[in-house]
Amino acid sequence: MTSLSVNGRDHQIDADPETPLLYVLRDDIELNAAKFGCGLGQCGACTVIVDGKAVLSCVTPLLLVEGKQVITLEGLGTAADPGPIQRAFMEEQAAQCGYCIPGMMMRAQALLQRNPKPTDEQIRTELGMHLCRCGTHMRILRAVHRAAGLMSPADTSSGTIGRKP
C-alpha cells in the first residue's frame, strides 16, 4: 500500500510501486483529467502538480509520490464552479479537441503560483514542452494571461489550490 493525497483527500493505493502516477490517478482513483499522450514525458498531456511543482505523471512512479500532495485539474474546480484558470480557458474558448488542455492548465497553474504576473515569453517558455496538435496555441496563451488577471492572491499561494472535495 502506498499513501498519497490527491486533491486534498488521502488515498491508500494497492499497486506496484513502479506504476506511473498517471495510471494510479486514472485507474485506481478514477480521475479523467490527466491524459495519456506519450508515456515518454515528451508531450505534457499528463501534467499534474505534486507539492506545488508541475510533474509529468506518465513518467513519475507511485513510489516517488508517497506521502505527497497531488493536485489534478479536478482539484481546481468543477464545471458548475470552475477555478480561475478553468474559467479563463472557458472564457477564451481555448480548446479544439481539448485533450492537451488539462496538462497545459496544470503547468500554467504551477507557473502562476510561482509568478502571478508572467510575461508572454515566460508563459511560452513554461509551456515549451507541451504539445497541442489542433493549433489552439494562441487561445491557450490568452487564457493563461486571463487566468493571471482572474486569480486572487489566495488562488496562487502554494498549497491552497486544491479545493477540498
Add this chain to the structure above:
Amino acid sequence: MSASLILDRRRVLTGTGALIASFSLRGTPAQERAPADQPKRPGSLAIAPYLDSWIRIDADGSITVFTGKAELGQGIKTALQQIAAEELNVPFESLKLVTADTKLTANEGFTAGSHSLQDSGTAIRNAAAQVRELLLAEAARRLGAPAEHLKADDGAIVGFDDRRLSYGELVASDLLHVQAQPTSKLKDPASFTIMGRPVRRVDIPAKMTGGAAYVQDMRIPGMLHARVVRPPSYGARFVECDVSAIEKMPGVVRVVRDGNFLAVVAKKEFQSIKAMDALAAAAHWNESVSLPKQGDVRSILAALPSQDSRILERSNPSVRGQRTIEATYTRPYLSHGSIGPSCAVAQFSDGMMTVWTHTQGVYPDRQAIAEMLDLPQQSVRVIHVEGSGCYGHNGADDAAGDAALIARALSGPPVRVQWMRGQEQTWEPFGPAMMTRLKGSLDAEGRIADWNLEVWSNTHTMRPGGAGALLAAQHSAKAVAPPPPRPIPLPEGGGDRNAIPIYAFPNANVVHHFIAEMPLRVSALRSLGAYHNVFSIESFMDELAALAGADPVEFRLMHLQDERGRDVIEKAADAFGWKKGQTFAANHGQGFAFARYKNLAAYCAIASEVEVNRGTGRARLMRAVAAVDAGQIVNPDGLTNQIEGAILQSLSWTLYENVTFDDTRITSVDWQSYPILRFDAVTDSIEVHLIDRPGQPFLGSGETGQGPAAASIANAIANATGKRLRELPLTGKRIKDAIGT
C-alpha cells in the same frame, strides 16, 4: 392511424411531394432516397428524409436533435445545436443533441471533407424549419386560427390571444414521422438570435474540469484493459512466442493471438502495459525489406507506376506565352499525430458487438467490423465517443477493430484498447507523399498565358467500408487484404484536390498521376491533396509574379474573376497592411496565398510575415492575417478557431514534419523523432477576418486554411531570403543550405 390524420398532414404540407408515413421504420433511421420525380432534398435529408430521423419531440416538450456527424473538436455539436434551436425558435440550452451512433442516427458517412455543416447542418436547418411549420399548422387546426396569426416562441405555438400550445402537446402521434419537403420556409437571417452568434462550445466545460469527455475516459463495470503488440514492420510475419510467463504476470487475463495479431488483456491498465512489453520482447517475427530508400520524395514517386488522367484542358490559341518557367514541389509523408493515441472500448455479449470509438464513420466501421467478425451488420453497434483531435483517418478505426477482435475473443467483459505513442506514429495511415511539376508562361503583358500542372500521388482514402481497411483484419489469421486503392472522383478529388486552378488562365492543362502502389500505409489527412496542390500553385503564382515584376496580390487579382475570392484577397491584404514592394527589417519577409477549398467550399486568403534566422536557417511565422468566406456563418468564434488551428497546424507541417523510415521500419516513433510545432515557435499574432454571407449556403471551412497557410509562409520565406524552397518541410537546414550562410 386514421385517414383524417393523413389528410390533415397532407393539407399542412404544401407542395407536390408525397406525404408518406411509415411505421415500419419507427425506431430505426430512415434511409430512403427521394423518388426520382421529386427535387433533391437539401443536405443529408436526401439520404434520410424523415423529419424524425433528425428531430424528435417528446410529450413533455423535450427536444432531441440527431446528427450522423461526430464531434472531432471542431465544435460541430455546438453549431448544429445553434441551427436547430434557431429554426425551432427554442432556447439553445433546451435542446439535446445525439451524434453518430448506428442505432440512433442517420448514416451520414464520414465526418470529413469539411462537409458537416453542408450535409448535416443543412439537413437539420431544413428539418427544424419544417417541424416548426408542421407545429404551427397543427396549432392552427386545433385553435381554429389561421397559421399566420400564430407564432413559434420558446417551445410553444402562441396565438394573438396568448393561448399557448406547447410543442410537446402538439406533437402527439406521428406528426413528425413524415418525409421532408425539398424546400423549407427558412427564417430570414436578419431575424437570427442564435445562429451567427459566438455561442460557447457545449463540450468545453467537461474537458476543462476533468469530466468524462473522451472514449479514453470510459469506465464500464468489469472493463478490462488491453494492449496490442503490433508487428515491428509492415510485412512482418509472426514466428513464435512463449507466452507461458506472460500469462502468469500480475493481472493478466489473457494473451490473444490470431495470426499476426497479438494482444494482452489485464485487469488494470499498467498491468496490460507491462504484459505488452513482455510479449513484444518475447515475440519473434520475420521481417522483410519493403520500404523505399528514404531520400527525396521525387525518386520514391518517380519509381512507381501511375494511372494518368487529364483533368483540365483549356486552350486559347490566340494567347501565346513568351517567357516560361518550371518548378517541382514535393511534400513528404505526414502523420496525423493526435496527442492522445487511438483508443476504443468494445463488448461482445449475447451475440451483439458494441464498439465505442472516435471513428469519423460509425456506419463504415460497423460494416468493417461485422465483416471482420462474420457477424450480420445488425449485430454490431458502433457509437461515436470523442477522442483526441482527429485530422483525418488516423488509428481510430484500427483501434475499434482491435477492441472488437479482442472483445469477441473474451466474450463478455468490456475491453478498452489504448494504443501507445509508438504504435500511433508507426501504424496510423499517413498523409501520402506528393509531387507536383508546374510549368507556366507569361504573355508580353506579363499575364499568365499558359499553365501546366502535373500531380503525382497515392490515394487519399483507404477508409473503412470493408474489413480490409482494419489492421486487426489484415493481421488476423483471416488476413483480409486491403481493398485496391481508388482515386476520389472530382470535383472533390483526392491527390488532385485543388489541382485545378481557380484562376482564369487562357491555356491550362492539369494531369493527375494516380499511383496505386503504396509502400507506406496511407489515407486521408486533413485537406487531402489540397495542402500540397495549393502550396504548389500559390508558390508558383509568386514565382510567375516575380518573373512578371508584379506584386503578388495584384498578380492574383489580375487572374481571378471569382468575386468572393477577390473579396477575401482584398480583405486579407488590407487588414495585413500589404503594400506593394514593401521592405521589412533584415531577414523579414511577407507572403500571400489564396484558395477556395476544393474550388467549391470556403474561401481563404492569408498574408504572413516571417523572420528567418540566418544562423540556424529556421523560419518563424511572426504574424498571419486571414480572411475567410464560409457562406452563412453559424458560429463566428468556432469558425475563427478552425482557421487559427488550420494556420498553426499547417505551420507545423510546413516547417517541421516528415515521417522517416529505413528499408524495413518506420523510424519516426515519438515526438523526438517526429518534431512538431512548439510554443517557442508559435506566431506572435493571428488575425482572422470573417466575411459573413447571410442567406448563402454553408461552405465547409475545417480544411480551407491549410494550403494557403503553407504557401503564404513559403512565399514569405522566399521574400525574406531571396531563395525559393520547393521541398517540404521548409526546415532550418534546408533554408540555411539555400541561403548559404
